[in-house]
Amino acid sequence: MKLNQLEMLVHLAETGSVQGVAERMHRTQAAVSMGLKQLEENTGFELFDRSGYRLTLSARGRQFLRQAREVIRQQQRLQSLVQQLQTGAEPQLRIAYDYTCAPSALFPAMHEVQQQYPATELLLSGDSQLRVLRKVSSGEAELALSPWLPIFRQHGDFETIRVRPFELLVVCAPALLAGRNLKQLQRHDLLELPMLIPQNQDVGIDLDSIIRMPSKQRIRVNDSITQRELLLAGMGWGIIPSDLVGDALQRKALQRIDIPGFINNVNLEVHLVRSAERIAGPAEELIWRSFTATS
Incomplete structure (x- = not known):
């Protein structure tokens, strides 16, 4: 059995599909299928359960997977050591x-x-x-x-x-708050403005759950960088990591909105x-x- 076949097995367990393995390893699905078939033939027992729609691991396959992962870890450690012994620095x-x-x-x-x-x-x-x-x-x-x-x-x-700390701030362009008293700003005042919210952040934060209010208008974007650009363009207000807007706040291109109890604490x-x-x-x-x- 070959190391790349063990890697295919690990990726299959993580992605759940031959296509996912092919994308991760930059190979064709046919090459991945052949590699997994050869690995199964070399082990001499069934690694996969083919009864369902997707290719899944059998009970023996899951046990084999644990050792395959360890072999890959050892190879990575060895390769790392070889590189350092050869060059002295990366x-x-x-x-x-x-x-x-x-x-x-x-x-x-x-x-x-x-x-x-x-x-x-x-x-x-x-x-x-x-x-x-x-x-x-x-x-x-x-x-x-x-x-x-x-x-x-x-x-x-x-x-x-x-x-x-990972801090979230409520901000918007100053023009959106023109004529409003920031010290008296309430949650319901923001209902009149579009809300910019990143989708699929996948960092353990569900902004919908920590914002304790609905919004009539929402613009969802797939990353915080785009969200920042929309905020700077005055397209709405939003909750964004402080790292991304610190400079904009300093030069007053964005205005921080402080409403007590507006969002739940995020301890990240x-x-x-x-x-x-x-x-x-x-x-x-x-x-x-x-x-x-x-x-």
Whole structure:
């Protein structure tokens, strides 16, 4: 049996479909189906239950999956060690950040990496929802900056450090509040204005549940960056992470709305996240220690 066949099995368990495996591994569905068939033939017993519409794991298949995951973890650790023994420092350090978290928190540590490990190329990429954590889990990124809840550990064996609180603010463009007394603003006053709300945030926050009021008009967008642009354009009011609008509030392009009891408390934090299954390189460790010292 081959390592890539074991990876196919793990991805099948996570995605629930051959198509999902093919998309993750950038292969054709025919190649994935053949690889899974060959793996089953090599084991000598049925890995899959084919009685339903979808291909699912049999009881033996689920037991086999646990060991397959461990083999993949060991291979990742070994590859990480080989790379460090060969080069001394990572040729690349990939850092992912959730769009709801401003990556500027990483810049001082990244500057230190530039000074101490100039041969290490830094790759910084933004993504939405839980994809940054999945990148760390799958080995596509070494570090991630993301809102954090303990339930996220179901997506991988993670080690985390607190960076700062994750704060949500109610804001809108000043023009929308023209002629209104901000100190006397009430919840019902916002019913007259469109509400901008991100959909599918997938960070453990259900904004519909924490906003204790309906809204006659809603504009839903699929990421917080678009939500911010709509807020700046005066298209409505919204609840958005403070990281994304701090500069706009300072230059008064947006106005914060403070209504006591308007939203329920959201107790989240921004964490730096890495895999507990890999051996960290020196550049990664430098960034990690920079947050360890301040946490």
